[in-house]
Amino acid sequence: MKLDPISLRLFVAVMETGTIAAAAAREHIATAAASRRISELEGALSAVLFARSNKGTEPTAAAYALLGLARGVLNGLDDIAAQMQGYADGVRGQVRVSANISAITQFLPRELRDFMDRYPRVQVHLQERISTAVAREVAENIADIGILNAGHFGDERIALLPYREDELVVVVPKGHPLSRRRIALRDALPFDFVGMHPGSAINNRVTQAAAEMGLPLKTRMQVTGYDALCLMVANGMGFGVMPRGSAGLYLRALALVAVKLDEPWARRELVLCVRQGSELLPATRLLVEHLQQRRADERASP
Numbered sequence: 001m002k003l004d005p006i007s008l009r010l011f012v013a014v015m016e017t018g019t020i021a022a023a024a025a026r027e028h029i030a031t032a033a034a035s036r037r038i039s040e041l042e043g044a045l046s047a048v049l050f051a052r053s054n055k056g057t058e059p060t061a062a063a064y065a066l067l068g069l070a071r072g073v074l075n076g077l078d079d080i081a082a083q084m085q086g087y088a089d090g091v092r093g094q095v096r097v098s099a100n101i102s103a104i105t106q107f108l109p110r111e112l113r114d115f116m117d118r119y120p121r122v123q124v125h126l127q128e129r130i131s132t133a134v135a136r137e138v139a140e141n142i143a144d145i146g147i148l149n150a151g152h153f154g155d156e157r158i159a160l161l162p163y164r165e166d167e168l169v170v171v172v173p174k175g176h177p178l179s180r181r182r183i184a185l186r187d188a189l190p191f192d193f194v195g196m197h198p199g200s201a202i203n204n205r206v207t208q209a210a211a212e213m214g215l216p217l218k219t220r221m222q223v224t225g226y227d228a229l230c231l232m233v234a235n236g237m238g239f240g241v242m243p244r245g246s247a248g249l250y251l252r253a254l255a256l257v258a259v260k261l262d263e264p265w266a267r268r269e270l271v272l273c274v275r276q277g278s279e280l281l282p283a284t285r286l287l288v289e290h291l292q293q294r295r296a297d298e299r300a301s302p
Contacts, residue, residue: 005077007041008070010034011049015067019056071141076281093283094123098134098143100201103270105226106245107164107294108147115290122283131201138273144284147291149201150269161272161288164295168202168266169258171233171240171247178239182260185209192220192238194229205265206241230254243268 013023014034024034042049049066050057078094099108104126112124129137131148138146139157147163170188172178178188189210195203203222210217220238223229227250229240234254247258260266272291274280280288 007037068141092121096143097126098137099147103147146273150271158273159276163272164270166243169244179257182262184262194232194238194240195222
């Protein structure tokens with residue numbers, strides 16, 4: 001049985017776009033030829049990948065099982081070409097990074113700049129995701145490295161490595177009744193809350209803490225980024241909760257203050273994750289080592 005990368009790439013495109021026609025257009029191949037290739041792939045694997053009906057195609061369980069394997073093969077082929085070219089002029093390759101917004105706004109800009117200055121022929125593709133999605137993308141070989149909040153994700157396919165720590169604070173306008181030196185979450189709950197989008201780790205933690213106290217969380221609105229959150233807080237829509245390092249980007253410009261949140265869960269650990277048991281490709285390994293070294297440097301500095 002022979003599998004060719006063109007058919008595997010087409011299969012992945014069908015899974016990602018939802019239809020054979022859309023996948024054919026993305027891969028610059030005729031729809032009839034794409035349909036024939038998918039049928040030949042099913043024949044080679046002796047497995048039905050798509051249930052066909054007058055409503056279109058629906059992936060089967062076999063298709064979902066093949067998806068991660070196909071991505072791994074295709075990424076491996078791409079990396080082989082990049083690494084072989086790199087023998088003459090240094091390290092080459094590409095690294096897919098999936099990270100939450102806390103890591104992106106606090107740590108990654110400088111760390112990735114330093115890494116890419118040192119290894120200019122390594123391409124880093126960064127995507128922002130919530131922590132649960134980060135873990136899933138690494139497990140399913142959509143990303144090579146993930147950066148997320150430490151927690152119990154219950155997925156034996158990923159391995160967690162230490163990365164950084166951050167601190168959650170309450171953000172309010174200057175002169176707000178909560179603009180003190182420190183407060184407990186209980187002090188803030190009588191006021192409206194400006195939260196992040198559903199599923200975010202901060203929202204989940206604040207909601208859980210309020211429920212444990214038996215107090216309501218008066219969520220007035222939810223936004224998709226820390227910039228939008230700070231703008232809403234600055235215009236009197238409520239208080240926000242976000243990492244101190246991220247809040248520092250907006251405090252002066254929007255006349256906000258960051259108030260220490262006196263809760264044990266306000267100190268958080270961010271971790272790296274990679275696929276369990278898989279050998280890291282050279283470019284990926286170098287980036288993991290670089291990110292961990294920056295953590296060690298921070299801890300060693302007075």
